[in-house]
Amino acid sequence: SMDIAEVVKTNFPQLASSTSLIEEIGKIGVLNDYDKNTIVLKENAYIKAIPLLITGLIKIYKEEENGNEVLLYYIKPGETCIVSVMAGEKNKKAKVKGVVEEDCSVILIPKSKLFNLRKNFPNWNLYIYEQFNDKFDEVIDMVKVLTFSKKEKRLEDYLIKKSALNKSKTVNKSHQEIANELGSSREVISRLLKKLEKEGKIELSLRKIQIL
Template identity: 25%
Template structure:
């Protein structure tokens, strides 16, 4: 059962819990637990069984796949108020987790046991609507990843990635070529080659462990190239 302080946090996170007399509100308060995981912890490895469903209160989780060559592909990240659709899918289908989920920033999360998660979907319309909306939103994120990999040139994706991670007041990003490759699902060698082209075009300056944007407008134009 959640403490008074934890319950206050849960209501702020999930508005459908604001009505104290509803059945889902009572069930959530009595059956959910607050879990903490340190940075670097592995939540799921590929092939693990799913035994609970989590909603992040704070921190950040990365969900990714590793290919046969060892190349990583980030599917999505979870932050405050978000949940993992792969976990939901595994709980509903009773299948194993098909990816890897790790903690990037220390996590606090509300955890609902598998039996409660499944029973609430059958019983409480507010919970069912929340889960279905979650699945719809996160699927659009995954489809955007597929679209980028399948249909967008990698130089365009790298330009977009650098622009997303910076702002006009902070043009230097602390990133290695390998980190960029991992985020975009490609190889370090390909990233290095494209960054070298950006350097030749005076779009960026590359140093060990950092990339500095020199011509933001030109990089925007590269990011918008078809």
């Protein structure tokens, strides 16, 4: 429809750089709205359509056995869900969950049309590649955050254990020594120690850490 073609032109510049692709999406796309908290991607379910997000925000995450959520990435306006694209193309079940974080509008592309898009529209492929690239970067950032917070926890545990072993509130170690023992770098340990000091958990002096 004319509607969808206009929406593509306004919100998806990469797709809009090909007139024939705009026309194709106009023919096969379906406009849809989802309210906040709607589950749009179920774990272990097959994909029926993939979303091109016009407005709003969708959160893609994995649920661990213990019920913890691990955030993978957000789908923002102008983006699509690469997990859905891959699962749809291969007719496999999704291994992650997707929930609407902010009310959203989407263009839905039926799964059955993905192969044709990939086969006949180079701009579609370029768009998908860029999406992979962006999301990969986002996932890497998440991994960094996770390992950083794990390190902070490990450092705290280490200091508590050391002080218990020495029956003293003072740990006489250099940042480098702690880094070596925790398999980390001095820079990371120094940064984490400063953070703990700011939080009022420890006091730092030369080669000495006072646990408060």
